[in-house]
Structure formats: structure tokens, C-alpha cells
Amino acid sequence: MALTVADFDRALAVYRDGLGLTELADWSSEQGRVVLLDAGRATLELFDERQAEMVDAIEVGRRVSGTVRLALRVVNGAEAAGRLVAAGAEQVAAPVTTPWGDRNVRVQAPDGMQLTLFTPAEAG
DSSP states (O other): OOOOOSOHHHHHIIIIIITOOEEEEEOOBTTBOOEEEEOOSOOOOOOOHHHHHHHHHHHTSSOOOOSOEEEEEOSOHHHHHHHHHHTTOEEEEEEEEOTTSOEEEEEEOTTSOEEEEEEOGGGO
């Protein structure tokens, strides 16, 4: 995944410093800035519009996310959200317990990307 961001420093603060993604490489040059961050193993969840509406309703109370939303597994969503907000993200909604038992919290990165920080039920 590659994100193009308008405020590079603020986005880097959120993803690297706030979320704790390890910096693997910095390929910045006179042509532009680029940093490679390790986001671990990924899966792709495909939602239809109705499912996206349902998840937004559970996590936020209304439809707010776009066509792409990152869901990241964390040890403690509230603590992770706090770090992200301190790094420049915006908290979209307070933590909630989902019908399937996970603990989720929604934030929005400076680039507009919505992030669901989730702690699986078995981890809580």
C-alpha cells in the first residue's frame, strides 16, 4: 500500500511515531520524500456498501468512512488512539465493544485515512 499525503511530517508522526510502525527505509531525495514503514502482515477485507454502513454505525454511529479504511490490530485501542491523537490524528469516535466482542476505536489520520484500531475479544 502506498499513501500520498499532503502533510508528510504530520502523517509520518501519526503512522511511525503514534502507531509505532517501524521505519525500514528512508528513500527521500531532492525529487520528494518517501519513507517505508513496516505494517506487518496484512489481509484484505472486501465489504459491500451495506456492511460498511453497519460497521460505521457500530463504531461511529453514522456512515463516515470512504472506500478505504485501515483496520489495525492493537493491544489497547484507547491507548493507541491517544498516542495517534497526540501525534496529529483526530479521534472520530470513542471506543466501543462490537457485537462480536472486539473493542474498536476509530481515528482519522491527517491524510484523511480512517483507521479502526481493534483489540480482538480473545486478547481482552
